Amino acid sequence: xxxxAVSVPEGAAGxxxxxxxxxxxxxxxxxxxxxxxxxxxxxxxGTPQTSPRAGLEYGQQVRxxxxxxxxxxxxxEAEPIPLNIVFExxxxxxxxKPAGLxxxxxxxxxxxxxxxxxxxxxxxxxxxxxxxxxxxxxxLTSGLLVVAGNLAAHTALVRALAEREIERxxxxxVWGEVIAGGTIDEPITRDPRDRRRYQxxxxxxxxxxxxxxxxxxxxxxxxxxxxxTGRTHxxxxxxxxxxxxxxxxxxxxxxxxxxxxxxxxxxxxxxxLALAHPRTGDPLEFxxxxxxxxxxxxxxxxxx
Numbered sequence: 358x359x360x361x362a363v364s365v366p367e368g369a370a371g372x373x374x375x376x377x378x379x380x381x382x383x384x385x386x387x388x389x390x391x392x393x394x395x396x397x398x399x400x401x402x403g404t405p406q407t408s409p410r411a412g413l414e415y416g417q418q419v420r421x422x423x424x425x426x427x428x429x430x431x432x433x434e435a436e437p438i439p440l441n442i443v444f445e446x447x448x449x450x451x452x453x454k455p456a457g458l459x460x461x462x463x464x465x466x467x468x469x470x471x472x473x474x475x476x477x478x479x480x481x482x483x484x485x486x487x488x489x490x491x492x493x494x495x496x497l498t499s500g501l502l503v504v505a506g507n508l509a510a511h512t513a514l515v516r517a518l519a520e521r522e523i524e525r526x527x528x529x530x531v532w533g534e535v536i537a538g539g540t541i542d543e544p545i546t547r548d549p550r551d552r553r554r555y556q557x558x559x560x561x562x563x564x565x566x567x568x569x570x571x572x573x574x575x576x577x578x579x580x581x582x583x584x585x586t587g588r589t590h591x592x593x594x595x596x597x598x599x600x601x602x603x604x605x606x607x608x609x610x611x612x613x614x615x616x617x618x619x620x621x622x623x624x625x626x627x628x629x630l631a632l633a634h635p636r637t638g639d640p641l642e643f644x645x646x647x648x649x650x651x652x653x654x655x656x657x658x659x660x661x
Contacts, residue, residue, distance in 0.1 A: 362420040363516040365413045368563060368586075374399065375409035378421065380562065380587075381519035385486070390421075398422045423486070433462055433488070438474035443643050448510040448636045449503065450475075450489070453645045456499040456622045461487055475504060485511050492518060492525075492587060497607070500527065500627025501645050505635065513635035518587070524631040527582040528571065528647060529592055530624035530655065531601040532611050535578040538569030541595040545588045554608060555590045557598050564588040566595045574658040577604065581628075592625060604654070616654060624651050 361382060369377050375394060379387035391409040393399060399406050400420045401413075413419075438458075444451040454460070454471060461472040475488040482488040482504075489505040491514045503523070505511035517523050546561030548554040565585035572579040578601070582592055590609070596602060597609040604610070605620035616624070631642045647655070 360420060360422055361512055361515055362418070363519050365415055365417045365419060366520050367415045368521070369413055369519075370415040372413050372562075373409065374401070374406060374411045374413060374419075376562065377413055378419070382421070382486075382515060385423075393421065393423075398424075433470075433472055433476060434468065435477035435480070436468060436473040437477050438469065438471075440471075440474050440478055442478075443501065443645065444641070446506070448506045449514075449634065449641075450479075450506060451630060451643050452502045452504060454494055454499060454502050454627075456497050456648065456650070459496045460493045460502070461490055471502070479506070482506070484508065491515050492523075493589075494627055495590065495593075495623075495625075497622035498527075498625045498627065499622075499645075499648050499651075500625075501525075501630040501643055502627065503630060503632065510635040514632075517632060517635070521585060522633065524629070525584045525587070525627060526629035527584070527592060528626045528628045528651070529568075529580045529582050529596065530604045530651065531578055531580060531596055532576065532604060532614075533578060533601045534573065534576070535568075535570050535580065535601065538567070538580075541566045541568070541599060543595060543598060545591060545594055555588070555594050557594065562586075562588055564591050564595065566592060572655075577658055579655065593623060619654065620650055622650075624654065626651055 375387055375391045378390045394409045395407050397405045397407055402418050441453040443453050459466055459470045462470050472488045475482050485505055485508055491505055494502055505514050542565045543557045544561030545555050545564040546558035548556045567583040568580045571581045593603055593606055593609045602610045604624040605617045606623035626647055629644050634641055
């Protein structure tokens with residue numbers, strides 16, 4: 358059995374217990390977390406809380422006991438898929454994920470994912486939820502992703518994510534001329550017409566995105582984007598809301614985007630990751646340069 362323990366950050370005050378835990382522990386579904394709450398596996402300030410709908414208060418101490426058999430329902434096979442490993446020790450791996458690689462198995466895809474690759478690279482990761490994956494990148498987004506090497510590191514990294522102590526920066530090429538940077542603070546919810554899409558909507562979960570101009574072109578802007586929260590499709594949805602759709606985005610992008618046929622994905626790259634080492638506390642920082650496809654397109658834009 359492993360434990361997840363964290364104090365409720367100020368930004369989570371007022372959220373439902375199950376919704377907040379599902380966001381913090383995205384290795385598990387909200388349905389499973391609700392079941393654990395009803396089983397009495399969640400303590401709030403030392404007292405069992407069996408209502409998934411319970412509201413949170415700033416500073417409360419939340420502790421969840423995760424059963425050892427939590428991942429037994431879905432066996433994921435190890436596969437010899439090449440990995441671009443930027444850093445690795447006993448507690449931590451940092452992967453530079455290529456666009457096109459799905460992070461973990463889901464409906465319709467049981468193989469060929471980062472999780473399959475990690476289980477082949479280190480067999481002991483089978484004992485860690487989702488083979489140590491603590492946050493996600495969209496399949497068609499490239500860049501840096503952190504992986505826990507053991508249960509203790511997993512607990513520490515999930516806590517750091519929940520408390521917004523891990524810095525994640527992206528480079529995003531968007532349609533439009535951006536004059537200055539800014540902050541987008543708009544809630545994100547599922548699109549009721551298509552459950553695979555997301556949109557800005559009342560009643561959604563808080564999502565905060567900061568951005569600044571990295572480079573300007575005639576009809577496009579390269580932005581450096583920093584996430585304060587980590588909602589699904591957050592950057593893509595927020596930029597669409599600002600009428601700055603990502604170049605090449607097949608879901609939220611500009612209709613008839615000619616670069617979609619060149620990139621075959623959205624022009625979004627997780628370029629920087631900064632965090633404290635989960636065991637030693639030492640500060641770590643990693644930078645991944647733009648991949649060849651985005652760099653080539655930017656070079657073309659520079660040439661007019």
